[in-house]
Amino acid sequence: MRLLLTGFLFIASSARAQIDSVFFRRVFNEALENGQAYSRLGELCKTIGSRLSGSPQADKAVAWGKQMLSGYGFDSVYLQPVMVPRWERSKTEALSFTSAVFNTAIKGEKLQDFNCEAFEELPLKPSKNHKIPAVALGGSVGTSGKLQAGIVSVHSDAQLDSLGKAGVLKGKMVLLNRPFPETYLNTFRAYGACVGQRVNGASKATAFGAVAVLVRSMSNRCDLHAHTGVMIYDDKQSKIPAMAVATAVANLLDKLSQQDPNLRISMELGCQSMPDAPSANVVAETRGSNYPKSIITFGGHFDSWDQGEGAHDDGAGCMHAFEALRLLKSIGYQPRHTLRCVWWMNEENGLRGATEYAAVAGKNNEKHLAALESDRGGFTPRGFGVDSVFLPKVLKYKALLDAYSIGEIEKGGGGADIGPIRKVNPNAVLVGFIPDSQRYFDVHHSETDVFESVNKRELHLGAAAVAVMIAILDQELD
Ligand SMILES: [Zn+2]
Structure with a gap:
């Protein structure tokens, strides 16, 4: 009995999920019918607003983020402390x-x-x-x-x-x-x-x-x-x-x-620079059933400039990542590796959150198989920038990606916040999420980067695109 049971578990846990048209359909349907990214972004933008590193609003956002993510039943939600530089604008x-x-x-x-x-x-x-x-x-x-x-x-x-x-x-x-x-x-x-x-x-x-x-x-x-x-x-x-x-x-x-x-x-x-202030990265994860110690991380930066509400830059990227984790959980996807959503602090003026994230990963001997970043706004998804070594694996899914208009695959992945991971895991596959770029610099770092400039369907399509790419990484990497 014991042998049989062990054998059964081995087969069940090592079976790879099919990332096929049915899978894509389920992810996109869930995003478009029950998507949470837009309403959560609205909460962030309208109850907290901009989140300059070290500011009281950034502190509030971190507390909000932890509490919000804790309501979705992920395996763990936690803060990773980091000291950040603080620069403050003046009324003068x-x-x-x-x-x-x-x-x-x-x-x-x-x-x-x-x-x-x-x-x-x-x-x-x-x-x-x-x-x-x-x-x-x-x-x-x-x-x-x-x-x-x-x-x-x-x-x-x-x-x-x-x-x-x-x-x-x-x-x-x-x-x-x-x-x-x-x-x-x-x-x-x-x-x-x-x-x-x-x-x-x-x-x-x-x-x-x-x-x-x-x-x-x-x-x-x-x-x-x-x-x-x-x-x-x-x-x-x-x-x-x-x-x-x-x-x-x-x-x-x-x-x-x-x-x-x-x-x-x-x-x-x-305006003036002030002493460093305590802050944190916000993390949520779903443990992998086969390789819990191997990690696929994905996220955006939680800080923003103090103009506008940091809606596209990079509230949208944070919501893409959270929603991708939620989408995969809600359709019952069993990840082989640990899926980790990270909202990095201080991308805009220091990169301290990403640097600390990589340092902690090194200290804990974590193995990062891949890292995906979304920091180009919440516009209509087009595709991904992918490390050349992983490109052939992604291209196997080209027809499926094309069917959802996310098949523009460029050689070379990366992003400011995921770059430091390479220092501890040189072979980690880096992927950059690529949405349409035409309107991003209309709002970037200005008073017009507010929730109203984000389109609900575009944001939810982006989250679904991130979710299917995370699943592809999870299935294709060992
Ligand atoms: Zn940004």
Whole structure:
């Protein structure tokens, strides 16, 4: 009897589930009929809102997350403590300009001259001091009092270098004004081409004697919303304040800077860096029935910038991961390996959560077979970026993935939060979730990244896509 029973269990537990059209249908039906991601994202965005690392809202979000996940009957839900950097915006945050020619400069201009349909919305009334939609970049130092200077607009690193060497930038504010290349189909590529000016621009400009930088917002859209994001100082250079300005304003200042030699910008910033603060990654898992010590991890980052509600970036990715775990559980899927949903803290300005996650994994001798990250928003899913070594296994499911419009499989997976796992498990397969990219930078890091900008069906389709990919990894990896 004992032998028979053991034999039966062995057969039952080693049998692999069929990841077929019936399986896909069940996952997608559950997501589309009973999906939880959208309502939970709404709770997060509307009861807590933005979640900048180390802020009281981030603390509240961690407590909410643990309690919410505990209600779904997963095998375990826990917090993984981590210290995070803390930078805080101040109410003192203002940018304005005075220009003798401003009114005449725009008089008679056609809107298309600014290549911006939103230009007519500019709340710039003829007056002495024109307020500019602008926000401090994350990590920026403040100003001591009001900082006033003339402005020079530059469109490339080469121009920054040549103007700097000519001494033109000394004592000036520099507008780093390289726009997204509109011809790039994937907007993340355009972001990659421009984001250097936001991250390192202040230290480059200060080397030439600049007193502050304004950075054109990282967006395809021409509008009046400023997009913040991380900036990093070179310790060898003096630190100058840095703000993002809305794209429409960057266009205007660029034009005015050429027409008005007396254009003056005034900046006042009270933001500051503070001591590290305690925080946590939030984890939920379903234990594997065959290999509980082998882990497939998937998630997004739980922190966000303090503009908007962090809905697409990256509340959506966190909800994709939680919902994928829930979907697989609710259709009765028995994972072979342990499935672990992680909401990493502090991706935006430090990556401390992901770094700590990998360090703990190393300390505990955990074996990560794979890691999947969703950090490109909650838009219609298209496919996945997959490590080349695992590509042939995914392509076996290409017809099924195509049937659900998620068959765009790119070579090369990864993401900021899952990268560190490779340090402890060099063979872990990395996968990046890829949704449609066209609208992401309309809202990224700005006041428009709110719950209302997320579409319920798109979010739920994304969660279902993540769930089927997790099941494929679970079945194909050993
Ligand atoms: Zn993000």
